[in-house]
Amino acid sequence: MKRSTKQRLIKGCIATVVALSSTLSPLAANAATANGPSAVTRIGGANQYETAALISQKGWTGTCASVVLSTGLKNNLVDALAAGPLAASLKAPILLTDNGQQLNSYAKSELLRLKPQNVYITSGSAVIKPSVIEEIKGMGITPVQLGGNDQYETSVNIAKEIAQQGVPISRVMVTAGWLSPSDALSIASIAAAQGIPILTTTQSQLPDSVKTYLDSIKTNVTESDVIGGTAVVSDTVANQLPGKVNRYFGQTKYDTNLQILKDMAGDYRNNKVYVANGETLVDALAGVSLAAADHAPILLVNSSLDSGTKNFVKSMISTQDMVVLGGEAVVPSAELNSLNSTVAYSTDNETLGSKDPAKPQELTDNIQITGSNVTLSNAKADYSIYVKGDNITLSNVNVQGTVFLDPGDNGTAALDGVTAANIVILSGAQNSILLKNTSTERLTVDSSKNVHVEAAGTTTINNIVVRSSAIIEADGANLGTLAIQSPPDQSPVVELRGTFTQPVTVSGEVNLKAASDAVIPSVVISPENPKQTVTLDGSFKNVEMTTQGNVTLAANSAVETMKSLAKAEIIVPSTATIGNLDIGSTGSLVGGGGKVNGQITPVTPTPGEITTTPTSGGGAAPTTTSTTPTQPTPPTDSNKLTVTSVYALASDNVTRQVTSDNTFDFTGTSDSVVFTGLKITANQSSPKLVIESIRLSSGVELLNSSISAAIDSSGVVTTGDLLGGLGKGENGLSLKSLRSFLGTGNVVFKGKITKDGYQDSDELTFTIKLGNHKS
Template identity: 45%
Template sequence: MDKNLVDALAAAPLAKLKNAPILLTQGDVLNTYAEGELKRLGVKTVYVTAGEQVITKKVLERLAELKIKVIPLGGKDRFETAVNLAKEMGSFNKIVVATAGSNADALSISSIAAAKGMPILLSEAGKIPTQVKNYIDSIGSNVNQTYILGGEGVSADAVKNAVPNGIRIGGKDRFETNLEILKFFANDLKYSKVYLANGEDKHLVDALTGAPLAAQTSSPLLLTGKALPGNSKEYAKLNLGPNVIALGGESSVAKDVLQELQSSLVYSVDGMDAGSADPAKVESLANTVKITGKNVSLKNAKTNYSVYIHGDNALLDNVTIGGTLFIDPGAHGTANINNVKAGKIVVLSGAKESIHLRNTKAGTLLVSSSSEVRVESSGTTRIGNTVVNSYVILDAAGGTLGTVEVVSADGQEPVVILKAAFNAGVVYESAKWVFSTKLYDNELEVADFDILKEAYLNHGIFRGYTEITDDEVYKGDMKAFEVFEELSDAEKEILIAYLDDTFDANDGIVGNAYRINTVFEEMRKWELESAIWVPESGLSNSNSQNSPFVIEDLTLSMNYNENIKAPSVDL
């Protein structure tokens, strides 16, 4: 890798934050490709990630002639440059520390760091340089996790011990470290695309410039050499989809390497029946399977690799999948999964009444959908754990979806509605449990089910009429409606929203406040259909007649939806 390119090593997270491409130029002249792209995009601001000893004053003068504002972020060395890039990103609570001499490790995490808004700081193999350590110390109270890249031979324990809550992610070489990074952040990635780049030093520039592109869709970035390492191929065939995009020409990523990952058994004919007609004679499929046709049925089959459903209304019945089942039928599509065994199921899209899991078993269900999707389990379905980072209705009509973990991805808060009985716990990073029929932002609805095991309810509102039957429910720092009486009559009317449910006199709120049956009794006198009060700050609504108003800290704003009319009340 060109030694001058290390100054841009940590640029991917800032590029994603600014929704900007990374453009390369010679140090002493703005090359014609970069200048042409700046003009095409109508760029007004350029961040220069190198000092004048690398990108000279002549280049900066040409940018000024193009009436482009220049923000210099280059430092006296690569360590200071990385710090300057981090400062430009603003606030964050997780950081990455990579060894400056192991460029491939930093590039392996570049798209993930960019998608998650984590800066990449650089260290020496045995210690953290003073300017980097001083910066980390200055933000340490806000940082709850530091990811150290590479094994101990690349980054010593002294580095890990000098940062807040350090976790090491590394393998014996750059390709194994790449795989360990993909495994560690598997639930943060979206798998509709996979980017492939050459991980050898002289080709790393392609991965560098491609990182913001991969970050736009939170896609995995897989490294290869001249040949695809065996472990990388095996991992990709089991855990990554077949939609692979190479970064760079054939001199960087050989055609046969790309074809190794793209090759699959494709079912593209609408209405076709694949597999075996006899359940007793299961057909073995020797490759990854990709279903692109509509109404395709795959029955009585097995594969050691992954299956990717892209066609609408596919049926899988009595299918064993050694790797991952990807379900991606589109925003209006459906999929019926019956009697399927898979290592992992990943839902990438679907309609509101779309994904049906019947008598199906998988270790993990990941819902990372680009659309509002509903996943229903029925029969004897058994999922070890469910991870959600997008909008989903989880309906455990039968079977179990295991422990449900709700996480944020790419700066977007998940929206989750849970229905039926969840016999395991529900764990989430920071979510609200609220009254609602439709939810926005990071709110969760827990509708009509009992929590039978331990649940973590920190910083949230719990739905009053849902019964808590387990003493292990942890109530944490929850809010309640104890300040209700402080509202004026007009303010109370603002809170009215048309929902499906009515309050019951026995409803109550758990948390650091008393049960408020008497308040609900008062509300019943208004003959409200439903309402919600959430004490946290500001009044907002979702511009929908089927959604609640949310009051936070009882600081009221009158910018409510005029289409929602409050009934007259006599208090």
């Protein structure tokens, strides 16, 4: 979990048989097959060196230009783990050798087979001997030595080499190295798939080599992830990291692993999982690059599974395709069977479930439906349901875990009256997925082909993440936050239809289309690196650019109002327009030949001047904004932090902007509505909100010292951070709970936003008026 800010509020404030009851149709009973199909691939050799060679043979059947060579010694595991992102950027396997005077025989055989031009060596000469380097040269291969004086410098050298490969570095992950190598393994494949370097640190102090490196890139880093609790990476270290700092940790290495899989669910594709032993680790080292190529997470297990791991995996992680790293002695099959046990229904044209809606069928294991034209009605699933057949309908089904919709590129699926913790869409045709009268906390669209998802009726989805090309249609549904991302080397095209009530956040290389009937309140563009371009196709009301990158309008597109809070290159073709563009002092470039603020722009984006159209009435003269880039200067009023808007976020998806007296009014709003946080728009991305006072109408002050609340890249401050940890990790607090804790009067917050290199904002004061609930 992300580490909660220390609370300073005043005190006080696996069975594999489905129970086939008499309500299940006889045909359905005959169709069920326990321990249904679930692909398990085991890659394991006699030792870690052979396992690495076998992984290489599976993932790289031909030759390859580059190979990463690390040590397989237990005391130097972190060198191989930090090498994962480099291997991914090179599209290279990781081979392991020992500390002998010659290459390990398995590594040498693979080098002879792969015939690489370069070998990147991630351990120093004390581990991988000079004689081994000479042996590699004798094979006609160029060694690139990245080993440093210690593991910390080695991790920095690897990070620098990742950048040399053309990967922009805007996010880093920091782990405790040898003190807790399992933490590094937990995030290695996720970091590798996204080109995020893994840096190592001591528990109490950021090593000089790491600090110097971070100082050199801090202007580009928007986010730093600390992996592990304060016992392995102290707050002293975390406080020295650039950008927004997140901490992911648990009580044990396995808890940490599960929290990473939960909190970073949007960073991997949930259709395959790699499984490794959390104690030995060595068999899993070389698997990082293979997992990264599949955009898959790594699950850590012990020789015996605890119930928490089993329940989480069966409810949240797809186990239909499992790759086991290591032999039977390392990861026993018996434990795997408890994770991927499934009851399968493969007969076409079946009707499954209870005939009585008041007596739902109890489904006590994962369910897989592979038959076509099947309907499952009136059921309650303890874990997950996998929809893999064509034309499947789930009706009046409560799913404690996840519904995985994977009907194939030409298949369809419909959910009507379904409640599920998560819904994951992995495939479907262009008019294929219907979600009607369905509710879920999170919908993830990560389809192999362009898929059409229609949310209709009383459907409620709190969070939507789209990672692939899709059409998202809101037909009367209540949709919450929508984040559109681009996985590495992909540029999804996402079309929005219908009415959306929350801002749409776009990060990465994305083409966003607004259909003619689309109602989109605002679009927040936050490229993950300056080289990425977001294309806007259609008509958009408000657009805001929060991080450096590029924006291109498609032909005949129009933006009413656009504000750039970071340097951008904005291309407006001759048939497109931006009615009101404010680039401030960002040094943004505008071109393309289209009309901006009533003027025709040059075809080639060049520094110059843009006349900004006044947004208020009256006869005020137009103002002129220079687009000429300027050099950084010491903090002055020109780079003082300012806040332009504040919204209250809640589960009813009603847009509540602060009123003229800085008040959000919840009077008359139902107790069941959940207050999830605030959305703050500032002139710089990812600042921190320092809250100095929280005072009730009664005059009671709730804080005895200030608290710091993280503002994420989309401008959101969670309720847990806002209230110093109260309700942390619970996706907000209901108004009933808040009214119980704080009363029905006003709650007045005072504070400011801060960011390194910028002047603090003026004092912010805003009031949340809880009021009485709707009777």
